[in-house]
Amino acid sequence: MDLFISEPVSTAKKIKYPAQVTANGKLKRSFNASYYGKHPWLEYSVQDDSVYCFYCRHFGGTSNLPGQRYGSRPFIDVGVRRWKDISNFIEKHTRSDRHKDSAVSLMKFKAIQTKELQPIASVLMTDRDNEIKENREHVKALLKVTALLGRLGTAFRGHDKTESSTNKGNFVETCNLLAD
Numbered sequence: 001m002d003l004f005i006s007e008p009v010s011t012a013k014k015i016k017y018p019a020q021v022t023a024n025g026k027l028k029r030s031f032n033a034s035y036y037g038k039h040p041w042l043e044y045s046v047q048d049d050s051v052y053c054f055y056c057r058h059f060g061g062t063s064n065l066p067g068q069r070y071g072s073r074p075f076i077d078v079g080v081r082r083w084k085d086i087s088n089f090i091e092k093h094t095r096s097d098r099h100k101d102s103a104v105s106l107m108k109f110k111a112i113q114t115k116e117l118q119p120i121a122s123v124l125m126t127d128r129d130n131e132i133k134e135n136r137e138h139v140k141a142l143l144k145v146t147a148l149l150g151r152l153g154t155a156f157r158g159h160d161k162t163e164s165s166t167n168k169g170n171f172v173e174t175c176n177l178l179a180d
């Protein structure tokens with residue numbers, strides 16, 4: 001199954017952002033599309049008239065910071081729409097550890113998609129495959145030595161198997177020879 005994640009929608013720039021009316025009914029604010037260029041992670045929700053973080057929504061994990069719970073994490077599960085302070089909110093979010101981790105995770109995900117990086121499962125599989133292959137070769141070699149010594153009718157075991165021994169027996173000596 002291919003998992004495809006697209007970047008935040010750039011066509012959102014063409015959207016007309018609703019203006020908010022302040023308490024005195026005069027000053028109107030709305031989201032400004034110029035933020036897109038500065039912050040590629042920013043995504044605007046027409047439904048909520050608020051902004052979210054594309055990176056953290058997809059790659060931010062589920063852990064919460066102290067005092068946070070689902071539905072209270074700005075830019076992740078609750079949109080931010082305080083346009084007056086949006087620059088500060090954006091800067092603070094950009095500097096957060098969670099956001100930095102999410103950005104790294106997204107980069108890794110993209111690298112896997114473009115085959116620059118192998119998924120960890122596939123690396124583990126390859127290691128395991130190689131290990132199995134190697135073990136098979138070892139067993140094959142041991143069986144060949146056993147068959148040869150059996151055919152020659154020679155003794156398998158030696159009398160002195162200590163590390164310093166110059167003759168540890170036909171089986172051990174032949175195996176050592178193959179292992180070199």
Ligand SMILES: [Zn+2]
Pocket residue numbers: 041053054055056057075093098099102
């Ligand atoms: Zn983020």
